Amino acid sequence: MEQVAQRTLSGDTTLSAISAGFAAVLVGFASSVAIVLQAAAAAGASEAQMVSWVGALGLGMGLTCIGFSWYYRAPVVTAWSTPGAALLVTSLHGVALSEAIGAFLFSGLLTLILGVSGAFERVAARVPIPLASAMLAGILLQFGLSIFTSLQTSPTLVGAMFLAYLLGRRWLPRYCIPLVLMTGFTISGLLGEIRADQLTWSFGGLQWVAPAFNPAVLLGVGLPLFIVTMTSQNLPGVAILRASGYSQVPVSPVVAGTGLSALVLAPFGGFGFNFAAISAAICTGPEAHPDPAKRYVAGIAAGVFYLLTGLFAASVVMVFAALPQAMIAGVAGLALIGVIATSLASASAQADTREAALITLLITASGVSFFGIGSAFWGLAGGLACHWLMRRGH
Template sequence: MKSQSFLSDLSLSAVSAGFISVLVGYASTLVIVLQAATVSGASTEMLESWVWALGVGMGIGCIGLSLYYKRPIIVAWSTPGAALLITSLSGASIGQAIGIFVFVGVLTLIIGLSGWFDAITRRIPLPLASAMLAGILIQFGFNIFGSMQVQPLMVGIMFVTYLAAKRLLPRYAVVAVLIAGFVSAYYLDLIKLEHVAWSVATPVWVWPEFDINLLVGVGLPLFIVTITSQTLPGIAILRSTSPEKLPVSSLISWCGGLNILFAPFGAFALGYAAITAALCASEESHPDPKKRYIAGVSCGVFNILAGVCGSAVVGLFAAFPGAMVAALAGLALLGTISGSLVSAFQAPDYREAALLTFLVTASGVSFFDIASAFWGIVIGIIALAVSHTRNKSQRV
């Protein structure tokens, strides 16, 4: 019966949403991950192992959790964490780097089991969470038109296709944009496949080495960056798109467990996704929220394929023009951006605090290596508290 239910829930729009999320993730940030691996002293075999560990780890998490909870639960690597590693791992051995990854996984598992992260995020008002989400995603909307300046014909075709499909076939609008992007890029000779070398990755186990200075100096910042810049907005997306309560603590615990399991092979920081989760949880994935879990399963399958293919995926995703990937992501997220803005500014009592949250998050400002999403929520909550205090004093 479960297999029949799964087959009846299958849809092209949800499967394509999963593919687009993997395409956007790998094409836009994989180079940062590989650079972090190179800085840590990883060999060519280890580079492939990192891709394998991340792809398979994320894939298992996406498939297992999405099927169990019937929601698009997306596990992803921490892109801000990878950027942090580029500047922090110089001089560390590959074994010490692996020790840091295990340490981050243990910390993630602890906060999941303790339940404190779930308790804190439940106190964030929905308008502020929506404003934070809009602030994160707004850059993707801007990228549509930035990409149009780079490749006007290709992105123009994608944009016109989106507008037409939203009117004629709204459920398959993003699928139509994906096809239009591939076809136009192919005929414009913008897809470069000559550097793709098909091979299967071989995982390489590295015994972790624990250096207390590196654990404190690199491990703790990596953990904090992952939680504040990715997991926090990811949970906001989960709560804003899911009609039913989901056990956040359990989800975070699973991420920590997967991180520990795949860390010796190169998985540096796995957490709940933000941007790719927004792609899979949007209305474009499926009109029925209860059938969007297919996008999560699809994302997991494509992640595993990307991980197993190893070095080939690096060349494959690099073969697609950046303008196409950026425009595709922006168009796929338009509905989520619109919904987040409406939710953020609908309630008059929250508007000022939501606006500040949105502006701070969208600015990209960072203090102490902690991303703007965290500071946006902090400033929004402070503004909300001051506003409520002012209103109470005026009533008195």
């Protein structure tokens, strides 16, 4: 039976799925690893402990991506909580590192309890698909726009990548994103924009920090970290899976699994794990594989690349710093064009939810934030309120 499963994975593996996994990790790390390092610095972590944070996060995301994607045969991509990391940057000043670790454990325990109880899944199941699709489109809109804002600042690099995308979509649709990646690396190298001289390769290591439990820190850091992660990361992440047609994936076990991962890895700096949003969209879209049933390989590939980033945690920051930002923005935007188009089509498909979906999209795309909670949550809340009012009127 195991040999059959291995042959199935081998048969389902394509270059497009592997490149989608790589693009997801590239975008996920490059867009927010600096925030994670700032959070570690705010907690007073040493350089070796910062390496441990990146290593623990890479290990946790890698194992959960591989495990859940393999088990559910769906591209279940996990990530660290970027809004949570941003929260830590501002809230960990003056907090001892051991107390910060205690807050991470508290947040992971709450996540585990929420997943085991099934409460989060019951809430997520009440979100209509058109509103979930509209929220996804609103989240991704800025990434699509970044193609053309980057084109203004780096016309040669981004223009070549955009041309590669168009040619790939026309003649090699399954290898479109690999072609974009190859073009980006090639043009960046020719232009001298990859700072390869700064790169050194070395293994990372995990460092244990014994937790300390300060009630004020648990409530002031751990509880907000839990709330922000649930509202700003897990809700959009679940919406992406639902909007992409992967309704067979049960939410509660994944949420519980991310909470358990945080409990195990928090002493090493793994402050929290959750459903991915942006990077998941890259793996759930048609560019990963034309057949939705085979896109789980992209999730597994993302997990493998996450494990590699954790293994080489001491070098990963320099790698992403060496790449031009215009290339990263171009890869992200071009990899998400198909997902944006599908999300817009799903959001506007039903006349009775079209207005609520539009409100969801506009609020989400606006980037507004209240009480430290991002626009994805408020967009969904506004859309649901509009949907409820419209239905009450009939």
